[in-house]
Amino acid sequence: MALSCIVALLLCTLPPPGGVAARDVPNDAGGKIAVTWTRSPDGSVINYRVLRQAEGATEWDTIGMAGRLASRYFDEGAGNGTPYRYKVLAEADTLQGESEPSGYAKAAPQWFNTGRIPSIIGTALILVIFLYTFQQARRGAKMFIRRIAGLDAVEEALGRATEMGRPTLYVPGLSTIDDVATIASLNILGEVAKKTAKFGTPLIVPNRDPIVYTVAREVVKESYASVGRPDAFNPDSVFFLTDQQFAYAAAVDGIMLREKPATNFLIGMFWAESLILAETGAISGAVQIAGTDAVSQLPFFITACDYTLIGEELYAASAYISREPLRLGAIKGQDYNKLIILALILGGTLLALAVDIRITDIL
Amino acid sequence: MKRKLPLIIVLVTGIFGVLTYIIPHPIIQDTDAVFRNDILRVIGAFSIVLGIGSILRHHFIKIKRKAEHWGYSWITVVALFVSAIIGLFGGIDPTRPGLLPTQVGGFSFHIQSLFTGLIVPLGSTMFALLAFFMASAAYRAFRARNLEATLLLVSAFILMLGAVPLTRMIVRELPSFAEWILAVPNTAAKRGIGFGISLGILATSLKIILGIERGWLGGGE
Numbered sequence: 001m002a003l004s005c006i007v008a009l010l011l012c013t014l015p016p017p018g019g020v021a022a023r024d025v026p027n028d029a030g031g032k033i034a035v036t037w038t039r040s041p042d043g044s045v046i047n048y049r050v051l052r053q054a055e056g057a058t059e060w061d062t063i064g065m066a067g068r069l070a071s072r073y074f075d076e077g078a079g080n081g082t083p084y085r086y087k088v089l090a091e092a093d094t095l096q097g098e099s100e101p102s103g104y105a106k107a108a109p110q111w112f113n114t115g116r117i118p119s120i121i122g123t124a125l126i127l128v129i130f131l132y133t134f135q136q137a138r139r140g141a142k143m144f145i146r147r148i149a150g151l152d153a154v155e156e157a158l159g160r161a162t163e164m165g166r167p168t169l170y171v172p173g174l175s176t177i178d179d180v181a182t183i184a185s186l187n188i189l190g191e192v193a194k195k196t197a198k199f200g201t202p203l204i205v206p207n208r209d210p211i212v213y214t215v216a217r218e219v220v221k222e223s224y225a226s227v228g229r230p231d232a233f234n235p236d237s238v239f240f241l242t243d244q245q246f247a248y249a250a251a252v253d254g255i256m257l258r259e260k261p262a263t264n265f266l267i268g269m270f271w272a273e274s275l276i277l278a279e280t281g282a283i284s285g286a287v288q289i290a291g292t293d294a295v296s297q298l299p300f301f302i303t304a305c306d307y308t309l310i311g312e313e314l315y316a317a318s319a320y321i322s323r324e325p326l327r328l329g330a331i332k333g334q335d336y337n338k339l340i341i342l343a344l345i346l347g348g349t350l351l352a353l354a355v356d357i358r359i360t361d362i363l
Numbered sequence: 364m365k366r367k368l369p370l371i372i373v374l375v376t377g378i379f380g381v382l383t384y385i386i387p388h389p390i391i392q393d394t395d396a397v398f399r400n401d402i403l404r405v406i407g408a409f410s411i412v413l414g415i416g417s418i419l420r421h422h423f424i425k426i427k428r429k430a431e432h433w434g435y436s437w438i439t440v441v442a443l444f445v446s447a448i449i450g451l452f453g454g455i456d457p458t459r460p461g462l463l464p465t466q467v468g469g470f471s472f473h474i475q476s477l478f479t480g481l482i483v484p485l486g487s488t489m490f491a492l493l494a495f496f497m498a499s500a501a502y503r504a505f506r507a508r509n510l511e512a513t514l515l516l517v518s519a520f521i522l523m524l525g526a527v528p529l530t531r532m533i534v535r536e537l538p539s540f541a542e543w544i545l546a547v548p549n550t551a552a553k554r555g556i557g558f559g560i561s562l563g564i565l566a567t568s569l570k571i572i573l574g575i576e577r578g579w580l581g582g583g584e
Binding site for chain 2: 110184246304315316326338
């Protein structure tokens with residue numbers, strides 16, 4: 001009888017997983033412990049059951065299952081500061097193999113994400129260069145900035161609208177105020193509004209986001225005031241349309257076809273509506289200046305608009321138009337940083353090639 | 364102070380934004396979540412009131428002045444009030460009815476049915492127009508006005524041909540050449556633009572945090 005029990009026990013047991021270890025997941029907000037193990041050598045294992053026991057408790061609780069090829073499990077329900085130990089059960093049909101328990105581990109939140117050190121160093125280097133160029137600009141150093149055709153055309157396009165006695169339409173993108181492209185667009189709007197105020201050209205600014213609308217309204221109002229034309233500011237020229245993407249596109253298309261603006265600015269963040277807006281503007285015969293950092297929308301703007309600010313040009317635009325030294329310093333900083341990145345890419349490519357050639361030689 | 368206070372708030376929140384990137388501790392992350400999920404929502408709710416005020420003012424001025432197409436302004440204003448009344452008092456959907464009876468026969472006028480029955484199909488209609496605009500934009504691009512347009516035309520032509528089974532049978536290398544265009548020159552250009560964009564975002568953020576760029580404040584010093 002005793003022998004048959006022993007045989008049955010041996011038959012019902014799988015080789016258990018080995019080396020079960022538990023440790024706190026680094027660089028997180030706590031509450032997470034990583035459990036690792038060496039897989040059971042038995043090929044019939046279907047899955048692994050992970051068990052947990054808090055210090056002082058008598059029961060083992062199942063906290064999750066992992067696939068047959070897994071050797072790691074994250075316990076995301078661990079309380080910070082509580083010591084836990086873990087066991088892993090290999091399971092196959094009716095058979096089980098239970099590992100030895102791991103040592104105790106405690107989850108804890110961290111005050112510094114060490115995984116982000118490389119990006120912090122990289123960003124710090126970039127910032128140092130920016131601060132250097134700001135300093136240079138403050139000292140009055142002459143900065144050469146390459147010509148950007150789309151921005152050179154701003155004055156000409158606004159002059160055209162004035163001559164034709166038609167309004168200028170400015171679409172500040174469809175994104176929210178926390179999008180840097182929207183902020184860049186509002187900075188450009190400020191410069192455009194100063195020029196429309198000087199020329200006496202009506203400006204139309206339809207908005208999709210209510211917060212962007214309030215900021216855009218203030219930007220235009222202040223721009224009119226800054227060039228001594230506060231009386232020319234029409235509060236109804238900056239308005240909120242709708243927050244529905246295609247309803248907004250339809251409304252702006254309507255404005256383009258009804259009001260027939262001589263110049264359209266489509267600057268900011270755009271999605272699928274970009275071509276709907278740009279093509280309608282092209283059909284209406286307006287001079288169009290577009291700018292976005294949405295790479296997938298750039299081909300549409302390049303095709304349908306007269307000038308397109310590509311990516312970084314969007315961020316350089318307000319400085320380029322205003323010619324304010326400190327802002328120009330930022331563009332110079334961008335150029336220096338790009339030069340460094342380019343040198344790093346070239347250096348890295350040459351090194352990779354050199355290593356590749358050496359390996360090929362050895363082979 | 365009117366100028367300094369927003370600049371101080373921007374400086375503090377800007378530095379806080381950097382801290383949330385490097386400090387995973389719940390004290391910082393939870394505070395960030397409160398900022399993003401609660402405070403911004405409250406500000407957003409207030410801004411919706413301003414937005415609605417803007418719509419009403421804009422259209423009432425048009426109606427008052429009997430500006431061109433002023434009849435459409437009536438439609439907008441009436442639609443706004445009808446949806447607001449249904450939204451506030453008519454319930455969200457048949458399972459969550461409101462104070463007003465919005466069931467007429469088999470049709471429900473709940474705000475959800477207005478959304479799925481009107482807004483979604485109208486939006487889809489506008490989106491469908493994109494196909495026609497793509498055709499006209501393609502015609503514009505294919506006129507090859509300058510070197511860039513010619514490059515665009517040639518590469519688009521190769522990519523299109525590469526995707527057509529018949530040309531695949533005639534020129535066997537075409538699909539792999541089309542894939543090479545996408546994977547090598549196209550990706551390289553996209554990454555180049557990406558570098559510029561990232562640096563531009565960094566520069567703009569820095570200018571805003573340091574108070575160099577004040578356009579968002581409404582300009583001025």
